[in-house]
Amino acid sequence: MYGAWTPEQVRDAEQRLFERVPEPTVMRRAAYAVAVHTARLLDEHTSGVAARHVTLLVGAGNNGGDALWAGKFLRRRGVGVTALLLSPEKTHAAGLETLRRAGGRAIEAAGPGADTSGIGADAADALERADVVIDGIVGLSARGPLRPLAAELVDRVEAPIVAVDLPSGVDPLTGAVDGPAVSAQVTVTFGGRKPGHVLGAGLVRSGGVELVDIGLDLGEPELTVLSDADVGAGWPVPSPFDTKYSQGVVGVAAGSANFPGAAVLTSGAAVHATSGMVRYAGPAADPVRSRLPEIVATGSITDAGRVQSWAVGPGIGTGASGREVLRQVLEAGRAVCGDADVITLLAGDPTLWDARDPDAPLVLTPHEGEFARLAGDPGGDRVTAVREAARRYDVVLLLKGNSTIVAAPDGRVLVNPAGHAWPSTAGSGDVLTGIIGALLASGLDSWLACGYAAHVHALAASLAASGDGQGVGAPIGASALLEAVPEAVRTVRAAA
Numbered sequence: 001m002y003g004a005w006t007p008e009q010v011r012d013a014e015q016r017l018f019e020r021v022p023e024p025t026v027m028r029r030a031a032y033a034v035a036v037h038t039a040r041l042l043d044e045h046t047s048g049v050a051a052r053h054v055t056l057l058v059g060a061g062n063n064g065g066d067a068l069w070a071g072k073f074l075r076r077r078g079v080g081v082t083a084l085l086l087s088p089e090k091t092h093a094a095g096l097e098t099l100r101r102a103g104g105r106a107i108e109a110a111g112p113g114a115d116t117s118g119i120g121a122d123a124a125d126a127l128e129r130a131d132v133v134i135d136g137i138v139g140l141s142a143r144g145p146l147r148p149l150a151a152e153l154v155d156r157v158e159a160p161i162v163a164v165d166l167p168s169g170v171d172p173l174t175g176a177v178d179g180p181a182v183s184a185q186v187t188v189t190f191g192g193r194k195p196g197h198v199l200g201a202g203l204v205r206s207g208g209v210e211l212v213d214i215g216l217d218l219g220e221p222e223l224t225v226l227s228d229a230d231v232g233a234g235w236p237v238p239s240p241f242d243t244k245y246s247q248g249v250v251g252v253a254a255g256s257a258n259f260p261g262a263a264v265l266t267s268g269a270a271v272h273a274t275s276g277m278v279r280y281a282g283p284a285a286d287p288v289r290s291r292l293p294e295i296v297a298t299g300s301i302t303d304a305g306r307v308q309s310w311a312v313g314p315g316i317g318t319g320a321s322g323r324e325v326l327r328q329v330l331e332a333g334r335a336v337c338g339d340a341d342v343i344t345l346l347a348g349d350p351t352l353w354d355a356r357d358p359d360a361p362l363v364l365t366p367h368e369g370e371f372a373r374l375a376g377d378p379g380g381d382r383v384t385a386v387r388e389a390a391r392r393y394d395v396v397l398l399l400k401g402n403s404t405i406v407a408a409p410d411g412r413v414l415v416n417p418a419g420h421a422w423p424s425t426a427g428s429g430d431v432l433t434g435i436i437g438a439l440l441a442s443g444l445d446s447w448l449a450c451g452y453a454a455h456v457h458a459l460a461a462s463l464a465a466s467g468d469g470q471g472v473g474a475p476i477g478a479s480a481l482l483e484a485v486p487e488a489v490r491t492v493r494a495a496a
């Protein structure tokens with residue numbers, strides 16, 4: 001498990017740290033780590049470090065200061081270093097002096113001989129010669145899209161990039177990218193990850209994130225990310241004394257006579273996720289029975305028998321019968337995971353919420369369009385949007401994406417930064433609903449159940465896409481994802 005902290009939390013922690021440790025000492029510690037990772041990358045790409053060339057992109061703040069100090073440490077290893085100063089008059093003075101004393105060169109990014117991009121001739125030359133570029137344009141205090149000169153420089157880079165703290169152009173708080181932005185090979189960050197490293201475009205732009213301890217005491221994180229080991233340790237498996245009933249019985253209300261696929265995928269996922277019993281209730285009972293003989297299938301919810309949770313929604317339709325299914329499930333007073341048509345129904349008819357038992361956990365798992373129907377466009381700050389909607393509706397809300405966000409009504413937020421979109425295939429959401437339903441039936445806390453399910457679902461998709469998890473990927477459908485769920489569960493349990 002690891003956390004991500006907001007820029008504000010990091011700045012507060014820095015202020016407390018500076019009461020004990022002088023600021024320049026902290027900066028040197030941070031910059032030294034940047035130099036170490038840069039040297040490693042140089043070695044990987046050029047089979048050496050000495051006599052290689054590193055170009056620094058240096059902005060107006062301490063992020064640029066880190067880059068300049070890193071340049072000094074690289075000089076000690078015989079690296080040629082050129083700093084391109086974006087705001088020469090505001091450059092970190094001590095950093096600039098130390099680089100120059102170590103034999104590094106510093107020039108204005110917008111120097112003489114500039115072409116229409118505004119980049120000076122020497123600066124353009126230094127970018128072209130670079131074996132590795134260090135991005136010290138902007139870090140924690142980034143505001144809005146990159147300014148034109150910074151954007152032009154970023155656009156021009158062809159060498160692998162080491163980003164200092166955050167890739168410039170990525171919003172530190174939301175991970176949103178709204179214009180040109182650095183795509184780093186490695187991001188070296190300090191004290192703790194920021195939301196920008198684990199959310200949306202920022203997740204992809206950060207490359208490998210290297211965390212450096214600079215002595216910050218950060219407190220409770222804004223976001224929590226579960227590891228394979230966390231998920232594996234908590235995943236319910238039968239104890240020697242369990243029975244099919246004691247592990248939780250999940251009910252599935254999904255699909256229709258004409259669209260049995262959703263019923264089969266949701267039920268199949270519930271079968272694979274845990275060992276308890278699965279009941280199906282709905283018009284696709286025959287196809288479910290024939291595809292999944294272990295399922296007890298009936299035509300209606302009232303005939304289904306006792307369950308501990310309901311997985312409901314995929315393929316039930318948004319007409320009168322879908323409405324009735326939802327109403328019955330909500331009135332049953334069990335934990336519910338609602339997806340797809342359930343979300344559309346709840347968004348369209350607020351009176352349906354009245355059927356809900358306030359003591360029973362309710363989870364909703366929208367994709368972006370369904371979320372918009374329920375709570376409006378999530379915009380760039382998805383965490384805030386999901387957190388507010390979870391609070392407003394008193395539900396656990398899971399917003400799907402390459403980093404899936406799970407918010408509880410009390411404000412806790414989990415993120416699953418899968419960083420890939422292999423699960424983006426028709427029917428994949430049905431599988432997720434079945435997994436969550438099964439975990440709810442086992443008695444897991446509904447926020448954690450969503451986090452576990454999102455993690456295993458994304459892993460199952462990438463295992464299915466790449467065969468054994470090693471090779472390159474090939475497109476998959478939801479059936480392949482479903483079949484890979486047991487392998488994903490084995491993988492996380494092996495890590496625990």
Ligand SMILES: NC(=O)C1=CN([C@@H]2O[C@H](COP(=O)(O)OP(=O)(O)OC[C@H]3O[C@@H](n4cnc5c(N)ncnc54)[C@H](O)[C@@H]3O)[C@@H](O)[C@H]2O)[C@@H](O)CC1
Nearest residue numbers: 027060061062063138139140141142143144145146147165
């Ligand atoms: N405070 C500290 O002691 C430490 C800070 N560290 C570094 O300091 C950074 C934070 O430093 P600062 O608070 O000085 O701020 P930054 O260096 O993140 O940014 C400051 C400057 O960037 C410019 N800027 C803002 N948005 C921009 C945009 N969209 N395009 C182009 N330029 C833009 C502004 O002119 C602003 O003054 C961290 O990210 C980290 O790299 C590290 O040295 C660790 C210790």
Ligand SMILES: [K+]
Nearest residue numbers: 135138164166
């Ligand atoms: K940066």
